Amino acid sequence: MGPGEGPIPESGIPADLIEARATIDNIDAALIHILAERFRCTQRVGHIKARHGLPPADPGREARQVERLRRLAEESGLDPDFAEKFLSFMVTEVIRHHEVIQEEYRQGTLPPAR
């Protein structure tokens, strides 16, 4: 039995597992807040792009993000392939939002300055 490990309590869940899960819960909450802020920002980007007639996707920017995030992942012990997949998952959703915003501007269902 290692340090921090105790006997299995009556609940059947070891105390150190309960403690680790509390940390996971806090991290998940932070991730949700971070994602909400990122999407709030990318919504703004979607409006800027629509106003300036810029395309929803920017493959050059994405390539630089992939390179940077893969390097950061390597440095911090995260699987770089996972980091790239996660970025791609997010960016795909952002591009979908950008397309919706662009269509709203095209149909004039949004005011031009937002």
Ligand SMILES: O=C(O)C(=O)C[C@]1(C(=O)O)C=C[C@@H](O)C=C1
């Ligand atoms: O930076 C932009 O141009 C964005 O629209 C944001 C973002 C992203 O979510 O990071 C999304 C789509 C682009 O292809 C590149 C990056």
